[in-house]
Amino acid sequence: AQTVTQSQPEMSVQEAETVTLSCTYDTSESDYYLFWYKQPPSRQMILVIRQEAYKQQNATENRFSVNFQKAAKSFSLKISDSQLGDAAMYFCAYRNVYLTQGGSEKLVFGKGTKLTVNP
Amino acid sequence: DSGVTQTPKHLITATGQRVTLRCSPRSGDLSVYWYQQSLDQGLQFLIQYYNGEERAKGNILERFSAQQFPDLHSELNLSSLELGDSALYFCASSVSDSREQYFGPGTRLTVT
Numbered sequence: 001a002q003t004v005t006q007s008q009p010e011m012s013v014q015e016a017e018t019v020t021l022s023c024t025y026d027t028s029e030s031d032y033y034l035f036w037y038k039q040p041p042s043r044q045m046i047l048v049i050r051q052e053a054y055k056q057q058n059a060t061e062n063r064f065s066v067n068f069q070k071a072a073k074s075f076s077l078k079i080s081d082s083q084l085g086d087a088a089m090y091f092c093a094y095r096n097v098y099l100t101q102g103g104s105e106k107l108v109f110g111k112g113t114k115l116t117v118n119p
Numbered sequence: 120d121s122g123v124t125q126t127p128k129h130l131i132t133a134t135g136q137r138v139t140l141r142c143s144p145r146s147g148d149l150s151v152y153w154y155q156q157s158l159d160q161g162l163q164f165l166i167q168y169y170n171g172e173e174r175a176k177g178n179i180l181e182r183f184s185a186q187q188f189p190d191l192h193s194e195l196n197l198s199s200l201e202l203g204d205s206a207l208y209f210c211a212s213s214v215s216d217s218r219e220q221y222f223g224p225g226t227r228l229t230v231t
Contacts, residue, residue, distance in 0.1 A: 106152065
């Protein structure tokens with residue numbers, strides 16, 4: 001079974017600074033998807049960024065980028081120019097590509113990292 | 120706004136009772152997923168439906184059941200409720216082979 005580990009329960013960053021959230025995962029599959037979701041105090045789960053395992057290029061969405069290291073099974077999220085609105089829980093998630101891989105397209109989540117942004 | 124709707128937003132009920140949570144997926148999405156978020160277990164997958172058929176089961180208790188109707192909305196039924204069932208229940212939807220799942224706002228269930 002696939003597992004996702006976020007080793008930093010809490011992180012803090014100064015407004016306008018850069019912060020990196022860590023995520024490692026375990027899988028025997030060669031093709032899969034990885035995601036970062038943001039959960040602000042409103043509790044809504046918001047998709048931040050997506051990475052396909054077959055792509056070597058790291059995904060980028062505005063101020064959010066990832067460092068995907070497939071061999072190391074590492075998938076970190078970098079937030080640049082942090083803003084107060086970035087304060088939230090961040091969840092790393094894994095998903096199989098094919099139904100044959102465990103028979104489901106379910107997301108497997110890490111425990112989350114709580115990010116605080118200081119003004 | 121993800122386009123996924125869930126009702127009710129909050130639900131408070133007593134132990135032993137039964138409740139029904141409702142989810143309407145985004146227009147055109149055939150897959151519906153249910154997840155439970157609790158303090159001790161984190162975010163866990165419960166069950167997936169695709170175009171009315173059950174596709175996959177996760178850590179779903181026997182006291183819980185779900186279904187997806189012809190109009191593609193889904194309901195999660197929780198019965199014989201226990202204190203430990205208190206959690207945030209999310210519904211998510213996706214098109215059949217999409218990589219993204221879009222989450223609804225969740226239903227917060229409190230069992231007293």
